[in-house]
Amino acid sequence: MKYLASYLNIIPTPRINLLVRGNYKLVMDYSKLCKDIFDSDPKIRFAGVCDDSGEIKYGGQRDGIKNILSPEETRKSNLQALARWGLRNSLSPKTGKGKYAMAEYEKIKRITVPLGSDHLLLVTTETDANHTQIIQNILKLVNQ
8 A cells, every 4th residue: 555645646445546636635435436337327337446566456347237348357357447547648748637538449439537647447348338528527527
């Protein structure tokens, strides 16, 4: 666990995390965030938060939906997403901070949203989901 320091963006606790955005400190319950995301649209298959190791710490698969990837494949995919966000962040002085990324595959759509510097929100949907509306809902929940 990291030590509290003024430069940290996220201070992990067992269930609730403190996000620091500018001069504002926001307490976010990642488990509740995932539940609220599931409640926002029935086409959402997965809503989870991973840490910088790629491990899902909060959320998971919607009940009754079969996983497409094994737990190890999921972790590898999460590590790749974290690496892509690292690249985006390295370019942010020129492009601005990234808000979300979305990829559409043959079988799912995947949305990622950075949560501070140490966590990443991962959401997958059915291919026929209205990803624009889902992304808007996610950003509202994250930025409350």
